[in-house]
Structure formats: structure tokens, C-alpha cells
Amino acid sequence: MKAAVLCTGTELTRGELVDTNGPWLAAALTQKGHDVVEVVSVADDLSWMSNTVRRLAKASELMVVCGGLGPTTDDITRSVVAEVLGVPLVRDQDQVDTIARRLAARGRDMTESNARQADLPQGADVFPNAQGTAPGFAVTLDGCRAYFMPGVPSEMRYMFHTLVAPAVGAASRGMAQVVLHAWGGAESAVCDRLAGIESAYDVTLGYRAHMPSLEIKVLATAAEQAEAEGRARSAANEVRRRLGAGVVFGEGGQRLATVVGSELTARGQSIALAESCTGGLVSRLLTEHAGASRYFLGAVVSYANSAKETLLSVPGCDLERWGAVSEPVARAMAEGTRKVHGSDVGLSFTGIAGPEGGSGEKPVGLVYIGMATAEATVVEKHLLFGSRPEVQMRAAFAGLNLVRKHLLGIGLEDGSEREHSP
Amino acid sequence: MKAAVLCTGTELTRGELVDTNGPWLAAALTQKGHDVVEVVSVADDLSWMSNTVRRLAKASELMVVCGGLGPTTDDITRSVVAEVLGVPLVRDQDQVDTIARRLAARGRDMTESNARQADLPQGADVFPNAQGTAPGFAVTLDGCRAYFMPGVPSEMRYMFHTLVAPAVGAASRGMAQVVLHAWGGAESAVCDRLAGIESAYDVTLGYRAHMPSLEIKVLATAAEQAEAEGRARSAANEVRRRLGAGVVFGEGGQRLATVVGSELTARGQSIALAESCTGGLVSRLLTEHAGASRYFLGAVVSYANSAKETLLSVPGCDLERWGAVSEPVARAMAEGTRKVHGSDVGLSFTGIAGPEGGSGEKPVGLVYIGMATAEATVVEKHLLFGSRPEVQMRAAFAGLNLVRKHLLGIGLEDGSEREHSP
Numbered sequence: 001m002k003a004a005v006l007c008t009g010t011e012l013t014r015g016e017l018v019d020t021n022g023p024w025l026a027a028a029l030t031q032k033g034h035d036v037v038e039v040v041s042v043a044d045d046l047s048w049m050s051n052t053v054r055r056l057a058k059a060s061e062l063m064v065v066c067g068g069l070g071p072t073t074d075d076i077t078r079s080v081v082a083e084v085l086g087v088p089l090v091r092d093q094d095q096v097d098t099i100a101r102r103l104a105a106r107g108r109d110m111t112e113s114n115a116r117q118a119d120l121p122q123g124a125d126v127f128p129n130a131q132g133t134a135p136g137f138a139v140t141l142d143g144c145r146a147y148f149m150p151g152v153p154s155e156m157r158y159m160f161h162t163l164v165a166p167a168v169g170a171a172s173r174g175m176a177q178v179v180l181h182a183w184g185g186a187e188s189a190v191c192d193r194l195a196g197i198e199s200a201y202d203v204t205l206g207y208r209a210h211m212p213s214l215e216i217k218v219l220a221t222a223a224e225q226a227e228a229e230g231r232a233r234s235a236a237n238e239v240r241r242r243l244g245a246g247v248v249f250g251e252g253g254q255r256l257a258t259v260v261g262s263e264l265t266a267r268g269q270s271i272a273l274a275e276s277c278t279g280g281l282v283s284r285l286l287t288e289h290a291g292a293s294r295y296f297l298g299a300v301v302s303y304a305n306s307a308k309e310t311l312l313s314v315p316g317c318d319l320e321r322w323g324a325v326s327e328p329v330a331r332a333m334a335e336g337t338r339k340v341h342g343s344d345v346g347l348s349f350t351g352i353a354g355p356e357g358g359s360g361e362k363p364v365g366l367v368y369i370g371m372a373t374a375e376a377t378v379v380e381k382h383l384l385f386g387s388r389p390e391v392q393m394r395a396a397f398a399g400l401n402l403v404r405k406h407l408l409g410i411g412l413e414d415g416s417e418r419e420h421s422p
Numbered sequence: 423m424k425a426a427v428l429c430t431g432t433e434l435t436r437g438e439l440v441d442t443n444g445p446w447l448a449a450a451l452t453q454k455g456h457d458v459v460e461v462v463s464v465a466d467d468l469s470w471m472s473n474t475v476r477r478l479a480k481a482s483e484l485m486v487v488c489g490g491l492g493p494t495t496d497d498i499t500r501s502v503v504a505e506v507l508g509v510p511l512v513r514d515q516d517q518v519d520t521i522a523r524r525l526a527a528r529g530r531d532m533t534e535s536n537a538r539q540a541d542l543p544q545g546a547d548v549f550p551n552a553q554g555t556a557p558g559f560a561v562t563l564d565g566c567r568a569y570f571m572p573g574v575p576s577e578m579r580y581m582f583h584t585l586v587a588p589a590v591g592a593a594s595r596g597m598a599q600v601v602l603h604a605w606g607g608a609e610s611a612v613c614d615r616l617a618g619i620e621s622a623y624d625v626t627l628g629y630r631a632h633m634p635s636l637e638i639k640v641l642a643t644a645a646e647q648a649e650a651e652g653r654a655r656s657a658a659n660e661v662r663r664r665l666g667a668g669v670v671f672g673e674g675g676q677r678l679a680t681v682v683g684s685e686l687t688a689r690g691q692s693i694a695l696a697e698s699c700t701g702g703l704v705s706r707l708l709t710e711h712a713g714a715s716r717y718f719l720g721a722v723v724s725y726a727n728s729a730k731e732t733l734l735s736v737p738g739c740d741l742e743r744w745g746a747v748s749e750p751v752a753r754a755m756a757e758g759t760r761k762v763h764g765s766d767v768g769l770s771f772t773g774i775a776g777p778e779g780g781s782g783e784k785p786v787g788l789v790y791i792g793m794a795t796a797e798a799t800v801v802e803k804h805l806l807f808g809s810r811p812e813v814q815m816r817a818a819f820a821g822l823n824l825v826r827k828h829l830l831g832i833g834l835e836d837g838s839e840r841e842h843s844p
Contacts, residue, residue: 013458015449016628016639020440022463027437036435037470040462041444048459055477186528188493188535198495206466207494208433209574217433273723279709280702283723287701288811290777298729300722301695301705307720307763311733341729355712385528387553387576389710 001171003034004056008049008067008077009151012041021066021156028160033171034062044074046083053084057141062168064160067151069134071113077148078119081139087122091115092135095126099133127163131155138167174225178236180216181250182243183397187214193242201235212394213249213256246410249401256400257285263407264295264345271403272341273299274312274333276324277351277367282396297341302333312336325350325362330379334370345406346372347399351382353391367395371402378402423593425456426478430471430489430499431573434463443488443578450582455593455643456484466490471502479506479563484590486582489573491556493535499570500541503561509544513537514557517548521555549585553577560589596647600658602638603672604665605819612636615664623657634816635671635678668832671823678822679707685829686717686767693825694763695721696734696755698746699773699789704818719763724755734758747772747784752801756792767828768794769821773804775813789817793824800824 005025011017022039029036037060042052049068056063068077082089095118100110117134120126127136127147132155138147147164149156182190187207194216198205206217216239220232240248250259264271273282283299286292300311305324308314314332322328330350338346351367358364365384370377380402384394405411427447433439444461451458459482464474471490478485490499504511517540522532539556542548549558549569554577560569569586571578604612613629616638620627628639638661642654662670672681686693695704705721708714722733727746730736736754744750752772760768773789780786787806792799802824806816827833 011628012445013448013461014452014628015445015447015458015461017630018440018442018445019461023434023437023440025437026435030436036437036465037467038462038464038474039435039437039441040460042460043458045459052460186530188533189530191494191535192533204496206432206496207492208431208439211574217438272729275702275705279714279718280697280705280721280723281710283697283702284706287723287725288703288814290810292701293725296701297726298723298733299702299725300733301702301709301720303709303715303721304719304763310762311720311722340732341726383529388712390576392710 001034001062002060003029003036003062003064004060005029005036005039006052006056006063006065007039007041007151008044008065009041010043010074013043021151021153024153024157025064025066025160028165029062029064029168030175032165032168033173033175034168035171044068044076046076046080049076049080050084053080053141053146057084057144057146061144063141063144063146064149064164064168065146066149066156069117069136069148069150071111071117071133078121081124081146081148082121084141085121085123085139089119090122092118092120092126095120095128095135098128098135102133127159129155129159130162131158136163138164174222174228176220176225176228176232178218178232179252180218180236180239180248181210181213181254181256182216182247183213183249183256183401184247185214185243190214190216190243194239197235197238197242201231201238203231203235205239211390212397245408246401246405249404255285255289256397256404258289260400260404260407261286261289261292261295263404265291267407269344269407270295270297270341271345271347272297272337272343274337274346274348275299275301276303276308276333276349277353278349278392278395278399279303279353281392282347282349282399285396285400297343300337300340308333312340323362325352325366325368327368327379327381330368330370331372331377334372334379335377338372344373345403346370347403348372349395349399351384351391351395353388353395355388365391367391367398369395369399369402371399371406373406423456423484424482425451425458425484425486426482427451427458427461428474428478428485428487429461429463429573430466430487431463432465432467432496435465443573443575446575446579447486447488447582450587451484451486451590453597453599454587454590455595455597456590457593466496466498468498468502468505471498472506475502475506475563475568479566479568483566485563485566485568486571486586486590487568488571488578491539491558491570491572493533493539493555500543503546503568503570504543506563507543507545507561511541512544514540514542514548517542517550517557520550520557524555549581551577551581552584553580558585560586596644596650598642598647598650598654600640600654601674602640602658602661602670603632603676603678604636604638604669605634605671605678605823606669612638612665616661619657619660619664623653623660625653625657627661633812634819667830668823668827671826677707677711678819678826680711682822682826682829683708683711683714683717685826687713689829691766691829692717692719692763693767693769694719694759694765696759696768696770697721697723698725698730698755698771699775700771700814700818700821701725701775703814704769704771704821707818707822719765722759722762730755734762745784747774747788747790749790749801749803752790752792753794753799756794756801757799760794766795767825768792769825770794771817771821773813773817775810775817777810787813789813789820791817791821791824793821793828795828
């Protein structure tokens, strides 16, 4: 069913607030199989709002609106709906009583402003507000079923779950989506390598840069849910096959750091870091998720050269001869942090994140990544592009993916070139 | 000038992503005095997008659009505009060359998908993309000036600042906004303390939680720009005075980490960290900004107890007797990292970020923060609320604000209680 979401409030059109109600409602409706074509925020302006409600009622079969039901003068949604329907506002005495009771429980008297929240368009179906004072309601406009809810997120969500969602119901068609996460392929190159999948599997592919990785969305719709799920899965498997396990690192809610964490945990292995140009970012990525203590022992953020010598035993002569951003120093850092922490894997980063500090020989974006294990130490040289935080994030991903491929036994030949300059 | 903001992408209408481009652009246009009446997200659907572009062009005099300019098949904005204008798409050879050069710099060849980004509606004014490959452009539709930019936030913002904003210009009325950043006061409590400022200075105050800090926006409008600026500034000074320097830590583009960095640099002082529960986050906050090497020497992310002993010389008996999350260990960590790095300030974090690992005596959210200087070592005990990343971020802010107050000579009595459970 074609659906639209409307959020009202001048704080939204002035950009004072990032609207989260709209995306939340869009996701809830999508999950029930509805086809949300538009999510719109409009200012608290009577004629603009009326036009928008009229327009969306014509263009869609289902409309969910939030905001503008409160007691203050800028809460005009009730009046807008009455005007569009050509009916008067009628005070709902049951709702007045409910509002009075609710205010009394907070030790407050009911004012006329409060009571106005019970003025509803004649003929509307009322949805009591279990979490606040302003009731919601539903009307049918031009064949479109329209639901109106308060804008306070907690009140809106509760009302949606308990009253609106059951009334809206699910669309009759099936819809399934698989989201894959890729690293090491440019968006355009990935798109080229997936050519033909859409028609072969009757799915829609969507791409979203999720700095620094790429989200590939595989969406299938069908009369039956099981068929949609089957087709989305088959197409997702084909995407994985074409891009390779070196590039596709996860799916759904997985993150590169959690995938690395799971693989380490599964093998009973631990990791320690030595971070220079990434400045703690990689540690942060590993520790923002619960359970990191199972595999993460610690890190040395050796920003100054003296810290590299003192804490990681990087030979002073290497620092002098090759400079801090060099293959021998990356190697010594990885081995040093592995040794001092007693971890299975030692991972190091040294490079020039910019925007300053680059030279002809060692430009901004040059990053050496070292990985020390019981078997060997490898060092990768990367030339990464972007702003300072982007270079840092790309370096972090390159390092974590190096560990992931090592644990999974994926050869460096698979995807490593693309990684060097993604 | 009546203005509209349009963001395209099925990821927005499906609610997979909270759109931040729309609010950002709405705020930027509002700040220039334009009257944004609508912020809308539409799906990547040719006919729906065309209808929306046509509609907004009729209803407003200025339209800013972002998204759908990339190289993949779901990037259809260029085609939409060509269709609405009734002109063909024409490949802009200058832009093809630019794209090819940019890709070559990353060691990549240009594919046909990449080149398609230079197919622009005939007669459009081109805006080169200094941060990515997809150029932006502007056209006039039905008397409405419409600007089209890529959807990648960093590319969009840069293009807006450097090219679109100067072209759009400011509306003729004066408008000025000062944004203050506060930490250590609940939104409602801050709001109460600022009562009366709006009427006294004829300004509008806006609040936005910007986890974990609070943005306070002071907006003034007037016939003359200078008057608006004067009033916004006076009111902002009054906000600063009422909340105190312990709470208001910055303004505009400042971040707590950059403020701490500037204050350290101004005094020629350096800092080193010892992070346990914050897992590298504080190092990350300090090093994501350029110039961190002037004051940041390094950090030990001592996640495992053994790292605390080996790298920071935390006495094993303290760890055994008091546990890792304790006042003596926070103290030893701060002093240890200060000593091993030879820094002026040593800052340490040890706590329980959750969601597991809490106990009756040491609940989730308990964090000890230690600060060692030449004069003394102080340890603060905090009980912070929220999810794991929120506890970590609140701890990071509490620690950085502790250093800021130390450097500025602000007494702990000013705001410290509110910090303990903000």
C-alpha cells in the first residue's frame, strides 16, 4: 500500500531538530510491507499544512502524521484536518475527562488550553493517549486512511504500537531485504561487478556509502513472504560470490569490528594494538561493543616517537633511519604490542593522516599496517584518500579486514589491491 | 524567500537512515534568513521524484536538493531534472576529465558508471565536487532556483559552503544565531535557569541534545543584520553568565576536545591518557582533529589488568585489593601514564561501561576519572547513565571537562555536582 509520513513543526523546517519520528514511522510501515514514498516535514503554517494533507491524501492510500496536537497556539493539526474535511471541531467529553484526570494526577488543574486538545474533527475515530494528554485520531480523506498522533516520541511510539499499527494492518504482499557490508571496492566498481543480478533474480539492488564501507541492499517483493525471502537470499549469495569474501565482510547488524571480535572469540585468540596515525580509533571500534574484553587486551596509542620507543621497544635507530612512518617501524610496533600484551595478534598503524605533515616521498594518506602473529609479521603499505578522519577510518578498516582475512584464511590476493586504494 | 529542501533516497523513505542532510540544509538556509516551509525525503522513483521537483518549484522560490547524483543505477536525480525541464542530458567533458583525474589519483580507471556522473541537464550551471566525483548543478525551474548536490554529507556540506551558499545569498532581513555548547546540565534544568532571556533580549532559544552535550541556540531577527547580531551576542553572553564557564565549554564549530587542545597548546602543555572503560575513545576524540601532535603524547588503552601493571606500573596489590574499578587504580593509572609519557597532564578512566559486569557495589555506569599534574592528582567518582556507548561518551566528556577546568582555573564547585550525574 502506498504510504506517506508527515511530521509537523517549525523546529523541523528550521533544522533545529533532526527528525527521528519520520524515519521511525517509515521503518515501522516498511516492515509491515507498505511502500513509503515520501517522508515530509512541514512548518506550523495553516495553509501549507492543509495543502500537504490534501496532496498526500490524493497520492497515497495510507498517511501517518505526527505533531501539532498539543495545547499551545502553534498546535494546529486538528484545525487543519477539520478544514480539509469541511467539518467542525467537536469537543470530545470523554477525552476532556481523561485529560483532567491525567493533569490532576500530576497535581495540576485543567486550563482551556489543555481542554482544546479534546477538540477533534467531527466523525474522527479517537485514539486515547496512554502516555500524555493529547489524544490521537483517524479519519478518511479522499479514500486515504490518515492517522494523527502526538509528536513527543515516547507518546507517538506507544500509541503507534498499541493502537495505530493494529488498525493499519500489514500489506498483503511479501517483502524481504538482505543488507550486505563490503569494504575494499569502490561503489562504481562494485555496481559494475553486480550487473545483471537485478534482472536474473528479480530483485532491486541499492547502494549506500557508509563511510568507509559500502552497504549493498538486496530487496525482493513477491505475493508470498517466503518467496520474497528466498529470492533475496539467493541474490545476496550471488552478490557475495561475485565480490568475494575478502570484500563482503558482513550482513545486517554486523560491523567489521564485531565480525573480527567474533572470529577471534571463536578461535580463543586475543588481539592488542599499536596505534599511531589512527590515534585510538581502532581501539574505540573494538571496545564500543559489549564483550570486547574477551579478545581485546589493550593498545598503545604511541603518538609521540618516545612512546614508540619506551612502550613498544621500537628501536631508536629504526625511527631515525626510516622515520616513524615506515615499514620497519610498523613491523616493530606490531611485534612490540603483541609481546608487551602477550596477545595472539598484534596490529599496528603508522601513517600520515593529514591535513599537514605530508611530503613528496611520504604524502598524506600513506599508512603502513603491520600484523604480527605467532607465524609471521606482515606489513601492508596503503595510500588512502580523503580528509583526516576519512584516512583514519579507512586505515582502521584496512587493518581490521587484514586481521579478518588472516583468521578466515583468505589469501591476500583476494581483494588486497582494491584495498590499497579503495 | 520561500525555500524547500529535498533529499532523495529509498533508504530515507524506508527509515533505514535518519536523514541529517535535510535538517542541516534547513538550518543553513534559515540562518541566511530564508523561510524553509518544507523538508521532504522521497524514494528513488522517477515519477514520484519528478512530481515532487515540479511541485516544489511551483510552491517555492528556492530549492536545495541532495542525493541521487552518484554512479549507480539508483542515482536518478539527473534524469529527473532533465525530464522536468524537457531537455536532454549532455555529457560535460570538463567534468569527465575531472572525474578521471580524481579516480586516477586513487589508482583507479574510469568506468562508464563513473562517467555518467558528468551527464548533466542541458544548460545547467555546473558545481565541481572538490571532495568527490559527482558534480552538482543548478537550474531554474518555473521561476524557482534549484540547486542539486551529492548526498554524501561531507561532499554536500563542502559544496554548499563553497559554491551554493554564495550563489543563494542571504534574504534581505537580518538574522543572527549563536550556538553554545554545554555539558553538565540537564535540558530542563538549563531551560529553567535561562527563563526570561527570550523576552528580555527579544531572541528565540532553541535546545538540542547533541549526545552527550547540549546545544543552546540563540536566534535573533531584526530589520538590520548588525542589530540581529548584537542582540544574539548579548543574549548569548547572558546565557554564558547564568550557566557558568564550568558548563558552557564552547561555541559554534568548537568541540570539547578542540577546546582542551587549544588550552593545552596555549600553555605549551602536553597530555597523555590511560583508558580502560573508554577503550580508546578519548584518544580518538583528541586525535581526530589536526594538530593533536602538538599536545597529545599518547595513551595506554589498558583493557586487561596485566596491561595496567606492565605498561602503567599500577601496583598488583591495588588491583587485587580494590579491583580495577577503584579510586587507587584510577590514581595510579593517571600517574603512571603521566610518568611513562613524560606529559604535563595524565588523565585516566576506569569504570564499568556495561551492559554486563556491574554489581551491587559497583554498578554499570560507575567510572573513576583521575587527573595527575605536577601539583597533585585528583580522582572524581561518577555514576553515569545510559547505554554502553553513552556511558563511554559521558565519561570521556567528564574527563576532558575536568582537564579544561583545571587549565582555566575553574573551581570544581562550579558545575561539578551536575557532572556527576548529568
